[in-house]
Amino acid sequence: MALLEVRNLTMKFGSLVACNDVSFDVEKGSVVGLIGPNGAGKTTLFNCVSGFYKPTSGKLFFDGRDVTNLPAYEVARLGAVRTFQVVRPLKEMTVLDNVLVGAFLRGADNETAHSVAEECLSLCRLEDKSGNLAGGLPIGYKKRLEMARALATGPTLLMLDEAMAGLTSTEIKEALEIIKGLRERGITLLVVEHIMEAIMSVADKVVVLDGGEKIAEGTPRDIVEDERVIKAYLGAKFTERLKRTGEVTKNG
Amino acid sequence: MNTTRKMSRKDLFWLGLLAFFAVIPLTPWFSHSSFAQHVMIQVLLYSSMAQAWNILGGYCGQTSFGHSVFFGIGAYGTGMAVVKFGLIPWPGILAGAVIAAMVAVAISYPCFKLKGHYFAIATFAIVEIFNRLFMVWYWVGGAIGLDYGFTEPGWKNFVWYQSKVGYFYGVLLLFVLVFGIVRWIEKHRFGFYLRAVREGQETAESLGVNSTRVKLSAMALSAFLAALCGAFFAQYNYRVDPPMVMSLDMSMKFVLITILGGLGTFYGPLLGAALLIPLQEYTRAYLGGIGGGVDLIIFGLLIVVVVVYQPRGIMGILDRIVNRIRRSEGGGK
Known part of the structure; x- marks a missing residue:
């Protein structure tokens, strides 16, 4: 049984079908990438899985439990925690306090929460910013704060919504290191990402959405050779480049 | 370390x-000076009221203009115990506070479905509703209210006639209770959750925080403490009637004192009350002769000046000064 099972998920906003009959699994311990052009329905899917939207139809199972209609905080308590594409720092609170809010999920004890928070801060390389107000951080730090805060809740499934968008290449490398570190700790990851080289190098499986529908699912190597994916999203030139750099072969 | x-x-x-x-x-x-005693008691009472409001309005970011209702229920709780049932005030004080908390939860459950300004507007209406309700509710004294008869002065009846020292220590206890609770909250999980809900409800939810429950708990606690303040107010004035407690005027005091002192800060409510109450009492005493409302004019101007100059209130101004001193010390080295 997979950790997360998405079954025939459909989400409509009026006449707009943002997600249409999407099904896939996220296996325990794996890193699953969710890609697709703008407007493909990736963030909508995320919002459904994390309990922020109630899907129009379809089912969601997390750890064997039906979580389709649970509110967001319940989903988070069960261990499926998400970050936001548009960062949402708790602005008037310090970086440490932001992460503490997450850390308190697994117990009210102050000392434990502090030690969890500090561990997550150092894992996301934010320890020297812990006393700063979150609202004043540069974007790269804010992205990592999103991650640290979600991580502090002790998730089994961490859902990152474009955690690397808008970062410099050095910052992307750092973020990838962090993601690899998370996987080594046994955390399952569902990652929405636009930066293909990044996602291809860490993902075990990639799910491709286009126009709200799933058009492909498979290993990164299969995905870059899939005709529909190339046509809808990657483009032929990109596929060539990706093959040449050999990023795919590592996992493929 | x-x-x-x-x-x-x-x-x-x-x-x-x-x-x-x-x-x-x-x-x-x-x-x-009995006047000095009166001013000190008022300062401690109003800072406790403002701090009670601050739990919900400052830390949790939910602006309520309805707190005079809970204040009033507290005042009526003790008033009913003493005047109607001939009891000592204490069971009435406790009952009033518990009822106020329950009413607060019942009212705010639907109101919290409204976001931002709409919540504040809804709480406005509630004050009017309760004011009218108590005006025509004859069992609790209607428009005439409840007047205390003579009872033996002392802690048992919580009334004093000759000196106000008893009231002063009574209100100091209330102050320690309210401020002590907020100090505890600030350092513990509930305090973090309050601020998280204020800073971003959806973000808080994404981290497993049940924001509705946090807001309702904040509301219940805030109303409970406001009701205790109301009970003191009734004991201190030996009477209670609807316009005295359940009015927008009274609601505004909860809000404005906190804003003036500094929203969501620990010492803000005390600073706001320490500035405003003496100003109110002394202008009323010395300038009252030239027509009422001078204190309110100064009150209003002060709020405008502070909010324009530093939206974080007196605490914000103090922070700025402290930082400037620290920086100049650092520069001198």
Whole structure:
């Protein structure tokens, strides 16, 4: 049984079908990438899985439990925690306090929460910013704060919504290191990402959405050779480049 | 190491402040002037009220203009116990506070479905509803209200006639209770959740925080403490009637004192009350003759000036000064 099972998920906003009959699994311990052009329905899917939207139809199972209609905080308590594409720092609170809010999920004890928070801060390389107000951080730090805060809740499934968008290449490398570190700790990851080289190098499986529908699912190597994916999203030139750099072969 | 030293310095300041209040009645300034006693009692009462409001309005970011309702229910709780049932006030004080908390939860459950300004507007209406309701509810005295008869002065009946020292220590206890609770909250999970809900409800939810429950708990606690303040107010004035307690005027005091002092800060409510209440009482005493409302004019101007200059209130101004001093010290080295 997979950790997360998405079954025939459909989400409509009026006449707009943002997600249409999407099904896939996220296996325990794996890193699953969710890609697709703008407007493909990736963030909508995320919002459904994390309990922020109630899907129009379809089912969601997390750890064997039906979580389709649970509110967001319940989903988070069960261990499926998400970050936001548009960062949402708790602005008037310090970086440490932001992460503490997450850390308190697994117990009210102050000392434990502090030690969890500090561990997550150092894992996301934010320890020297812990006393700063979150609202004043540069974007790269804010992205990592999103991650640290979600991580502090002790998730089994961490859902990152474009955690690397808008970062410099050095910052992307750092973020990838962090993601690899998370996987080594046994955390399952569902990652929405636009930066293909990044996602291809860490993902075990990639799910491709286009126009709200799933058009492909498979290993990164299969995905870059899939005709529909190339046509809808990657483009032929990109596929060539990706093959040449050999990023795919590592996992493929 | 550094943080523990910092925290103990804060603790020392707090204990020093309490010691200062505890010995005030021994000073000749206090004991010779019943007016000074009145002003001090008012300062402690209004700062407790503002702090009770601050839990919901400051820390949790939910602006309520309905707190005079809970204040009023507290006042009526003790008033009914004493006047109607001929009891000592204490069971009435407790019952009033519990009822106020329950009413607060019942009212705010639907109101919290409204976001931002709409919540504030809804709470406005509630004050009017309760004011009218108590005006025509004859069992609780209607428009005439409840007037205390003579009872034996002392702690048992919580009334004093000759000196106000008893009231002063009574309100000091209330102050310690309300401020003590907020101090505890600030350092614990509930305090973090309050601020998280204020800063971003959806973000808080994404981290497993049940924001509705946090807001309802904040509301219940805030209303409970506001009701205790109302009970003191009734005991202090030996009477209660609807316009005295359940009015927008009274609601505004909860809000404005906190804004003036500094929203969501620990000492803000005390600073706001310490500035505003003496101003109100002294202008009323010395300028009252030229027509009512002078205190309100100054009150209004002060709010405008402070909010324009520093939206974080007096606490914000103090922070700015402290930072400037620190920086100039750092530059001098």
